[in-house]
Amino acid sequence: MRIGLILTEALGGLRRNISMVISVVLVTFVSLTFVGAAILMQSQIGVMRGYWAERAQVAVYMCSAVSEADTCIDGTASEEQVEAVRAQLEGEALAPLISSMTFDTREETYQKLVDQLGADQASVLTPDQAFEVFFVTMKDPGQSQVLAEAFSGQAGVEQVQDQLQYLEPLFSALTVATYIAVGIAVLMLIAATLLIGTTIRLSAYARRKEIGIMRLVGASNRFIQTPFVLEGVFAAFLGSALASAAVVAGVHFGVNGYLRGRVPFITTWITMGDAALVVPVLIGIGVILAALSAGFAIRRWLRT
Secondary structure (H helix, E strand, O other): OHHHHHHHHHHHHHHHHHHHHHHHHHHHHHHHHHHHHHHHHHHHHHHHHHHHHHHOOOEEHHHHHOOOOOHOOOOOOOHHHHHHHHHOOOOOOOOOHHHEEEEEEEEHHHHHHHHOOOOOHHHHHHHOOOEEEEEEOOHHHHHHHHHHHOOOOOOOEEEEEHHHHHHHHHHHHHHHHHHHHHHHHHHHHHHHHHHHHHHHHHHHOOOOHHHHHHHHOOOOHHHHHHHHHHHHHHHHHHHHHHHHHHHHHHHHHHHHHHHHHHHOOOOOOOHHHHHHHHHHHHHHHHHHHHHHHHHHHEEEHHOO
C-alpha cells in the first residue's frame, strides 16, 4: 500500500471539504470538552469525599441546660450518663469501628464558640449551658450510622450528628452537574459522529470518478477507504487536541488560578496531573469514534 499516495488523497479531501472539516473539528471540540469536564468534576467529587471522609467526625452531643430533646427531660447530662456513653464507645461492640475519640467539656465547647463567633455573639450562652461532646472518628465513615443507632433514645444524649452530612448537598449538586455535562457530551458526540459520516460521504461523492478509475485498475477496497478514514480521524484529532487544551487550561487558570484562592472551605482540588490523565482519554475517544464513523460511512457508500 502506497502511504504517500494515501496521505495525498486524504489531504486533498480535507482541502475540498474545508468547511465541513471545520464543523467536525468544532463539534468534536465542544463535545469532548464536556466529556473532559465531566471526568474532572467526578474526580473532584472523589478527591473531596476522600479528604473529608478521613477528617469528618461523628459528634455525640450530651444534654445541656437548654436542650429540649425527649432524652433530656432531666436537664444537663449527669456524670454517670457521660461515663455510660464513654464506656459504650470504648466497649467491645463499638471500639473496633472507631479510629480515634476526643471529649470536649462544657468549658472547651464554650471557648470554641467564642473563638468561632466572637465574645459578643457567644455571650447569649454561659459555660454551664454549653454542650459536652464526644467527637468520634470512624475507621469507615460509611458506618457512622452505627453510632446513631447505638445512642438513639439514650438518656443524656441529645443527638448524634455526622459532620459528613453537611457536605452531601454539595456532593449531590456536583454529581447532578456531572450528569448534565455527560448528557450534553453524549448528544454532541452523536452529532459529531453523524457529521463525520456525512462529510465522508460528500467527499466520496465528489471523488466518485476517481474512485471508479481506482476500481477499474484493480485497487482494493482497503486502499480506497483508507484516505477517507484518515480524513475523519484527522479532523477528530484536531477537535480532540483543542478539547484537551481547553481542559488543561481550565484546570490551570480556572481551578489553580481562580477557585483555589476564592473557595477556602474546599482545601483539596484536582491537579494538572489529573488533567494530563484526561488528555489521552479525550484523544482516544475522538479518534476511535471518527475511525468507526468514517469507516462505516465509506463502506456503505461504496456498496451503493
